[in-house]
Amino acid sequence: MAAAAGYITDVAYIPGFYPHMAPVSLRHAAALNRVIPPRSDVPFRYLELGCGLGRSLTTLAAANPQGEFVGVDVNPEHTRQVEGDIAAAGLNNARVITADFAGLPADLGRFEFIALHGVFSWVSEQVRREILALARERLAPGGLLLVSYNSMPGWAHLQPIRGILRQYAQLRQGDSLQKVRDALSYLVFIRDRHARYFEDNPRAAAYVDGLLKQDVRYLAHEYLNEHWTSFYFSEVAGMFGAAGLAFVGSLPVFTNFWDLCVRPEFQELFRTTTNRLVTEAHKDFCANTAFRWDVYCREPRLMTDAADRLAQVDDLRFHVAKPGTTLPYQANLGVVTSTVQGPVYERLVALLGTGSLRMSEIVAAARDVVPQADDVVRAVDAGVAMGLFDVTAGALEPPPGAGGDVSIASAFNRVVLAADALSGRPLALASERTGTGHTIGDFDAAILHELVERGRGGLVERVDARLVAAGRSIQQEGQPVTDPAARRRLVEAACTAFLDASLPQLARLGIVAV
Ligand SMILES: C[S@@+](CC[C@H](N)C(=O)[O-])C[C@H]1O[C@@H](n2cnc3c(N)ncnc32)[C@H](O)[C@@H]1O
Structure with missing residues (x-):
C-alpha cells in the first residue's frame, strides 16, 4: 500500500510544464559547467519522482521519442490523469507508476536523467532519505539529477x-x-x-x-503538507554528496554566472573564491535566493578544454531567442541588469539570428572576430544565460511563407490544444526539433486550434464566438471589454499578431506545418 507520509492527497495538483526539466536544459547546464552530459540523441531513460499531473513528463516524452519516460506519484488521482493523457496522445515511450518512493519495482533499472520538482521541500525526512536512496541506486554513471527546493535565506522572513x-x-x-x-x-x-x-x-x-x-x-x-522545509544550498549539496552525487550547476542558466546574480559591490568576494560550493552559498545570501533548481551528477567526467566541449556535446544548437533582436540588448535578471553589445555579440547575433548552429559551427564562423574557442563558448553560454540565445536539441528550420493550411503532426499537441485552449492557464506544446516544450497562452491556443481545425476563413468570427461561448472576457487596460464591436476588434488584432509573429515561430520550432 503506497503511503503519502503527510503529503496531501485529497486534492489534485495543477498541471504545469517546467522547461528546466528537459534533458536539453540539464545537458546544457552540465556542459556550460564543463561536465560531459549523457547523450540524448540515442535512446535514454528519464525518471520523474512526484510527477503530479505529468505535464512535464508527457510533454518531454512527446518531444523526445528516442527517450523512455517513467513518472512516479503516490496519488492515484494524479496517475489516473497521466495515464489518460498518455493513452489519448498515443505516447508509447511514457508510463506512470502509482507508488511511494520506497515502493518502486526492484527491476526498474537505471536512468540517465532523474528529476524532481516541487517535492524535496514538501516531504518528511524519511521520504527524503528514500529519494536520496533512489538517487544513489537509480542514476546511471554520468547521469544528471535535477532537484528543486525552497531555499534559504529567501524564505527566512516568509x-x-x-x-x-x-x-x-x-x-x-x-x-x-x-x-x-x-x-x-x-x-x-x-x-x-x-x-x-x-x-x-x-x-x-x-x-x-x-x-x-x-x-x-x-x-x-x-x-498544507505536514512537512515543509527550506534548505541552505550546502545542506542539500551535503545530502546528495553523501548519496555519491556531485553538484554540477543550476537553472535557470543565469544562476551559473555569479556576475549576473549579485550586484557589482559583491563581485570581489566571488573573484577570490574558487570553491563552487562556497560561491553558491555566498550567492544565495547576496541574491536572497528563495528557490533553487540544482543539477547533480553521478561520477562526473570533466571536459579538458573548449575543444573537448566541441567533441563531446556538439549536438546542442543555438539560435537568437526572439527573432529580430538587435544590439544593444538588455537583460534584467532580477538583481542585476546587463547590457549586451560589442563586435563579438554583433557577430553571434548575425550568425544565430537566422540559423540554428552547433557550437563548432559558431566557433568556426566567428574565428576572425574571436580567435579563441573558449571565448566563443563562454560568450554563447552567457548569451543563453541572458535570454539572448536559446539552446535546442536539434536544428530549427527557417520560417516558412505566410499563407497556406496549418496542420499539427503530433497527436500529443493536438490533444493538448483540444483540451486546454481557453482553459485559463498557459499550455505547452512539444517540439521534437528542440527536445522540449514551448508555452503559449490559452487564448493563442484557441486561435491555433481554430486554424488547424477549420482553416483561415472566418477565423476572427470563430475565435470571437468561442470566447463568448466560453464566457471568457477580453481585457483592455485591465478592464473587461463588453461592447461586441470593440471585443471583435481586439480579437482581430490578436489573430493578426498570432499569424504574423507566433505562427512563423511555431513553424520554425516544428510544432506546426504551414
Ligand atoms: C507539488 S507536486 C509537484 C508535481 C509535479 N512535479 C509538478 O511540478 O507539477 C508534488 C507531487 O509529489 C507527490 N508525492 C509526494 N510525496 C510522495 C511520495 N512519498 N511518493 C511518491 N509521490 C509523492 C505528490 O502526490 C505530488 O503529486
Missing part, C-alpha cells in the same frame, strides 16, 4: 506565512481546498489589521497579495 496558514487550516473543517481558502482569509484579515509580524516584515505583507492570485490547488499543495 517562513511564518506557511506556519500561520497550516496552523489555522488545521483548525478548519472540510477538504484541503476549503481549509486553505479559510486560512488565506485569516491571513488577509490579520495582514490588513497590521498584525505586528506583517508590520515588522513588509515584504511578507506584500507577499500575501501574490498568494491571492494563485490557484488554491497550488496553495494547498505548497502550504
Whole structure:
C-alpha cells in the first residue's frame, strides 16, 4: 500500500510544464559547467519522482521519442490523469507508476536523467532519505539529477506565512481546498489589521497579495503538507554528496554566472573564491535566493578544454531567442541588469539570428572576430544565460511563407490544444526539433486550434464566438471589454499578431506545418 507520509492527497495538483526539466536544459547546464552530459540523441531513460499531473513528463516524452519516460506519484488521482493523457496522445515511450518512493519495482533499472520538482521541500525526512536512496541506486554513471527546493535565506522572513496558514487550516473543517481558502482569509484579515509580524516584515505583507492570485490547488499543495522545509544550498549539496552525487550547476542558466546574480559591490568576494560550493552559498545570501533548481551528477567526467566541449556535446544548437533582436540588448535578471553589445555579440547575433548552429559551427564562423574557442563558448553560454540565445536539441528550420493550411503532426499537441485552449492557464506544446516544450497562452491556443481545425476563413468570427461561448472576457487596460464591436476588434488584432509573429515561430520550432 503506497503511503503519502503527510503529503496531501485529497486534492489534485495543477498541471504545469517546467522547461528546466528537459534533458536539453540539464545537458546544457552540465556542459556550460564543463561536465560531459549523457547523450540524448540515442535512446535514454528519464525518471520523474512526484510527477503530479505529468505535464512535464508527457510533454518531454512527446518531444523526445528516442527517450523512455517513467513518472512516479503516490496519488492515484494524479496517475489516473497521466495515464489518460498518455493513452489519448498515443505516447508509447511514457508510463506512470502509482507508488511511494520506497515502493518502486526492484527491476526498474537505471536512468540517465532523474528529476524532481516541487517535492524535496514538501516531504518528511524519511521520504527524503528514500529519494536520496533512489538517487544513489537509480542514476546511471554520468547521469544528471535535477532537484528543486525552497531555499534559504529567501524564505527566512516568509517562513511564518506557511506556519500561520497550516496552523489555522488545521483548525478548519472540510477538504484541503476549503481549509486553505479559510486560512488565506485569516491571513488577509490579520495582514490588513497590521498584525505586528506583517508590520515588522513588509515584504511578507506584500507577499500575501501574490498568494491571492494563485490557484488554491497550488496553495494547498505548497502550504498544507505536514512537512515543509527550506534548505541552505550546502545542506542539500551535503545530502546528495553523501548519496555519491556531485553538484554540477543550476537553472535557470543565469544562476551559473555569479556576475549576473549579485550586484557589482559583491563581485570581489566571488573573484577570490574558487570553491563552487562556497560561491553558491555566498550567492544565495547576496541574491536572497528563495528557490533553487540544482543539477547533480553521478561520477562526473570533466571536459579538458573548449575543444573537448566541441567533441563531446556538439549536438546542442543555438539560435537568437526572439527573432529580430538587435544590439544593444538588455537583460534584467532580477538583481542585476546587463547590457549586451560589442563586435563579438554583433557577430553571434548575425550568425544565430537566422540559423540554428552547433557550437563548432559558431566557433568556426566567428574565428576572425574571436580567435579563441573558449571565448566563443563562454560568450554563447552567457548569451543563453541572458535570454539572448536559446539552446535546442536539434536544428530549427527557417520560417516558412505566410499563407497556406496549418496542420499539427503530433497527436500529443493536438490533444493538448483540444483540451486546454481557453482553459485559463498557459499550455505547452512539444517540439521534437528542440527536445522540449514551448508555452503559449490559452487564448493563442484557441486561435491555433481554430486554424488547424477549420482553416483561415472566418477565423476572427470563430475565435470571437468561442470566447463568448466560453464566457471568457477580453481585457483592455485591465478592464473587461463588453461592447461586441470593440471585443471583435481586439480579437482581430490578436489573430493578426498570432499569424504574423507566433505562427512563423511555431513553424520554425516544428510544432506546426504551414
Ligand atoms: C507539488 S507536486 C509537484 C508535481 C509535479 N512535479 C509538478 O511540478 O507539477 C508534488 C507531487 O509529489 C507527490 N508525492 C509526494 N510525496 C510522495 C511520495 N512519498 N511518493 C511518491 N509521490 C509523492 C505528490 O502526490 C505530488 O503529486
